[in-house]
Amino acid sequence: MKNKLSNMMCLDLFLSSQSEENYKAIEHQITTSESIKFPLKSFGLYIDYFSAEMHNLDRENDINVLKEFASKFNWNGNLDSIFKNEDFEAIVLTNKKQEIIWVNDGFKEMTGFNKKFALKKTPSFLQGENTCEKTRDDIRKKIQLNKPFIGSVINYKRNKMPYKCEIKIFPLFSKNTTHYIALEKAV
Template identity: 60%
Template sequence: MKNKLANMMCLDLFLSSQETSDYNAIKESITPTDSKKLPLLSFDFYNNYFSSEMELLDNKSDINHVKELASKFDWKNNFENLFKDQKFEAIVITDINQNIVWVNEGFTKMTGFTKNFALKKSPTFLQGEETSLETKKRIRNKIAKNTPFSDVIINYKKDKTPYKCELKIFPLYSKKTTHFIALEKSVASF
């Protein structure tokens, strides 16, 4: 019974780590071998802890990647302060012309668009019918001021689902601004 429980927990961990599309592709081949229900015990608590730990590790990895890019482009920003107490799902780095040069995996999870699809495009490809012209103009004006700012915009996922996205945008500079970084999180869906 102990081995069976351990195997089921391993399967649960594996299945919980799958993307929805991957799970849907294999769910037909998963058949219970025993119709008895086993108690959850503390698995839900562990799963929540495990998920938050993985999110922290992903964020640390993303921050380290941004620091590597900073070294490459000789950015003088204080990244410890920039990321301090920031909650984000996605990171988008654009060049001075607002062409995307890098996004993290969180961007794909949040929007459904792959990294390769996003590269060399302007973030405006995420905008759509409900994206306010006033908001777009306000963001353009704030970018032109070349100072950090935050705003909320309605963007669209790959499946055309609109969501409110909180943006925190910071200019990245060496002698002058060369890039911008946006820390993004979904604040509401429709």
């Protein structure tokens, strides 16, 4: 049975790689010993599951990196509460001057800029001609209040394409605010 399942998965892989035209040309030849037509759908389900698991592992790793920063800088509070039920693509960690000290891999996927390029810059390097000045001012004012907030801004990818970015910013502190975490996603 194990060998039969393995063969079915191989067949599923092969069939999923075929164009619709090629599949239609061979469809009549695809049967099992029980004369049941294929293709299998299980491999697609497995890939969906595997992708979700990889996303969860990436998220967990990002949070663990931030926990190392929390230990280093003696931040008060629970980082897990920041991430609970939050959907994001990128994480940006800045110091008090809002200079980027760390970004996750999702930052490169979302913006096209690699991690090294982003370091020591402020997130404003992502802004451009269609970024609303009022929005920029609102973000600055909200950061000065040292309270968590949500906003959205027009940012620009490395390839100069604009995208609307939802940001959730959380101040991090020991005695005073020392850093900020921004959770970002394109909307």
